Amino acid sequence: QVQMVESGGGLVQAGDSLRLSCTASGPGRILSSNVMGWFRQAPGKERHFVAGIRWMSGSSYYADSVKGRFTISKDNAKKTVYLQMNSLKPEDTSVYYCAITSSNNYGSRRAADFGSWGPGTQVTVSA
Numbered sequence: 001q002v003q004m005v006e007s008g009g010g011l012v013q014a015g016d017s018l019r020l021s022c023t024a025s026g027p028g029r030i031l032s033s034n035v036m037g038w039f040r041q042a043p044g045k046e047r048h049f050v051a052g053i054r055w056m057s058g059s060s061y062y063a064d065s066v067k068g069r070f071t072i073s074k075d076n077a078k079k080t081v082y083l084q085m086n087s088l089k090p091e092d093t094s095v096y097y098c099a100i101t102s103s104n105n106y107g108s109r110r111a112a113d114f115g116s117w118g119p120g121t122q123v124t125v126s127a
Contacts, residue, residue, distance in 0.1 A: 002028035002116050004098050009121030017086045020121060022098030024079040032056040033103035036081045037114050038072060040094035040123075047097065049109035051083060061107060066092075088125045095120040 003026035008019055020038070024030050037052040051072035053060040060072050071084040081098055099114035108114075 002026055002030060002100060004100070004116055004118035006096060006098055006118045006121040009096060009123045011124045011126065012088055013126050014089055016088050016125070017084070018088065018123060020083040020085065020096055020123070022081045022083075022118060030055055030079060030100065035101045035103060035106045035108075036072075036074065037099050037101060037108075038081070038083045038096060039099065039111055039114070040092075040096045041120075042094045047111045049111070050096070052106070052108070053081065054103070054106060059106075063109065085123070088123075090125050090127045093123060093125050095122050 002024045004022050004024055006022045008021050012018055034055045035052055038050040039047045040050050041047040049063050050066055051062045051070055053072045053074055069087045073082045097120045098118050100116045101114045105113045
């Protein structure tokens with residue numbers, strides 16, 4: 001089973017940038033057909049999709065709310081997925097999680113389609 005661990009969160013001001021990392025560990029391996037996703041969840045709210053990327057090809061898709069500001073990327077050798085977040089807004093404040101799904105779920109924005117969730121990393125954006 002693959003285990004995901006997120007890092008890179010913090011407290012920043014509106015307009016700043018942050019880069020989150022999500023590294024896979026454990027006895028399992030990421031399959032070339034897998035899709036990696038970033039989600040976020042604010043207190044008392046549902047978990048929402050942010051961005052997804054195919055592990056092999058690197059093709060990606062985004063939530064409308066972050067398109068043009070956030071960029072998802074990967075480093076296969078490091079088994080790591082990144083989320084570069086620019087022009088951060090207070091409404092981006094959330095716990096950010098990464099997870100994995102199968103190739104046939106590419107394009108999915110449903111948290112229920114993803115698994116192997118990490119513990120999350122807190123991002124707080126002050127006005």
